Amino acid sequence: MPDPSVSMSVLDRLDVAPEVATAIAEGRPVVALESTLISHGLPYPQNLEVATASEAAVRETAGAVPATVAVRDGRLLVGLDAAALEALATAPSGSVRKAARPSLAGALAAGGWAATTVSATMIAAAAAGIRVFATGGIGGVHRGALDASATGASASFDISSDLEELGRTAMAVVCAGPKAILDVPATLEYLETRGVPVIALGQREIPGFFARSSGIAAPAMAADVGAAADVVATHLGLGLGSAALVCVPVPEDVALPDDVARDAVERAVADAEAAGIAGPALTPWLLARIATLTDGRSVPANTALIVNNARTAASLAAALVGRF
Numbered sequence: 001m002p003d004p005s006v007s008m009s010v011l012d013r014l015d016v017a018p019e020v021a022t023a024i025a026e027g028r029p030v031v032a033l034e035s036t037l038i039s040h041g042l043p044y045p046q047n048l049e050v051a052t053a054s055e056a057a058v059r060e061t062a063g064a065v066p067a068t069v070a071v072r073d074g075r076l077l078v079g080l081d082a083a084a085l086e087a088l089a090t091a092p093s094g095s096v097r098k099a100a101r102p103s104l105a106g107a108l109a110a111g112g113w114a115a116t117t118v119s120a121t122m123i124a125a126a127a128a129g130i131r132v133f134a135t136g137g138i139g140g141v142h143r144g145a146l147d148a149s150a151t152g153a154s155a156s157f158d159i160s161s162d163l164e165e166l167g168r169t170a171m172a173v174v175c176a177g178p179k180a181i182l183d184v185p186a187t188l189e190y191l192e193t194r195g196v197p198v199i200a201l202g203q204r205e206i207p208g209f210f211a212r213s214s215g216i217a218a219p220a221m222a223a224d225v226g227a228a229a230d231v232v233a234t235h236l237g238l239g240l241g242s243a244a245l246v247c248v249p250v251p252e253d254v255a256l257p258d259d260v261a262r263d264a265v266e267r268a269v270a271d272a273e274a275a276g277i278a279g280p281a282l283t284p285w286l287l288a289r290i291a292t293l294t295d296g297r298s299v300p301a302n303t304a305l306i307v308n309n310a311r312t313a314a315s316l317a318a319a320l321v322g323r324f
Contacts, residue, residue: 010076010127013108017079020067024129029064029317032078032125032133033310038068038088039096039115040284041136042303048089050303054134054310061311062318067130069121071099071107071114076124088113101161119165122173122243131236131320132172134313136306137179137209138162138245140187142282143269156278159190166243167194172232172320174313176305177247180209180265181286184216192219195242197235199228200249201312207249210290210301211261218247225312229319237324248312250305256297264293 016024023030033054038047051068058066067079070088077084088096097114099107101123107114116124118135125133139160146155166173177200178187184206191198200206200218208214222228232244249255256264268289272278277285290298 010123013074013076014124014127015075015077016128017067017077017081020065020079020128020130023065027321029062029314029321030130030132031058031064031066031310031313031317032121032128032130033058033066033068034118034121034133034135035068035070035080035088035115036098036117037136037306038085039091039113040098044089046303048085050306051085051089053307057307057311058134058314061314064314064317066310067125067128069116069124071097071104071116071120073111074108076108076127078124078128078130088115101165118160118162118173122165122169122171126169126171130171131324132174132313132317134174134310136302136309137176138166138173138187139283140178140182140184141190143181143183145183146186158279158282163187163190163194166191166196166245168241169243170236170239170241171243172236172246172313172316173243174246174248174309174316176209176250176309177207177214178209179283180211180214180261181269181283181290184214188216188219191245195240196245197231198245198247199231200247201225201228203249207247208258208261209305210250210256210264210294210298211258212249212252212255213258215258215262222246225315226319229316229323232316233320233323246312246316248305248309250301251308254301254304256294256301260294261298264290264298267293 055066099114099120100117101119139162142158205213
């Protein structure tokens with residue numbers, strides 16, 4: 001473990017897997033993947049199955065190379081082997097920290113395992129030279145974060161560090177849109193303020209995470225991955241410093257009907273308020289409650305969109321090869 005008294009940059013702390021390093025050096029497509037879904041998002045063995053399926057989806061698409069990111073013993077690992085994925089997936093409950101930009105230093109200093117959220121994954125991937133990252137859904141502005149007058153409470157200012165990272169790290173991020181439990185219009189406004197282009201793939205509305213559509217118009221749309229690559233390559237080539245967000249709808253065969261998904265989200269949010277659930281416990285509580293309200297139908301939708309996003313990101317990474 002590194003001596004904590006020695007100042008070390010992000011680059012100094014990177015351990016890039018040989019396969020990933022070779023692919024980057026040769027200019028081949030590489031897709032970064034987060035690790036919080038393994039340690040904090042899904043139970044074992046489903047967490048390992050989805051992580052493995054996501055990596056397989058990347059490999060099967062245009063010969064791209066997956067690079068799952070995590071923290072272990074003071075090092076930023078970019079690319080986990082099968083043993084590391086298994087170790088992270090089976091780690092005792094509560095033993096794996098969650099690393100985001102605000103908590104990354106603490107996770108590195110503490111030693112042991114930490115799983116990377118969107119922001120920490122972007123930091124490590126960008127430092128390694130990876131330009132495309134796939135996740136499930138991004139964090140954003142929580143309901144009541146800016147205006148809680150309807151409930152009589154004070155504004156919570158609960159805004160994910162994902163949004164700040166998207167505004168400061170140049171990368172293509174592929175997701176299913178903001179998580180449906182969030183204030184999606186406010187999240188889009190925040191992204192616009194931070195200079196992040198938001199592109200819906202193949203439709204004119206922002207995906208609804210569990211559902212194909214949120215009912216909210218997308219700031220921009222691209223007919224296919226090639227068209228999205230044109231926008232992403234131009235944006236990153238301009239050197240503006242922010243990410244480009246590509247939003248992909250959940251596969252149609254597992255998507256919840258729009259009205260079912262929205263009703264479940266609204267009921268779950270109301271239940272959380274009544275139960276006084278807030279802070280870090282809110283998102284997992286809401287996702288579990290939505291699963292109950294939809295008789296478990298939200299779970300296959302969630303896992304399918306994670307794998308589909310990885311596959312789409314690999315296609316995008318291949319389309320971006322040699323373009324900047």
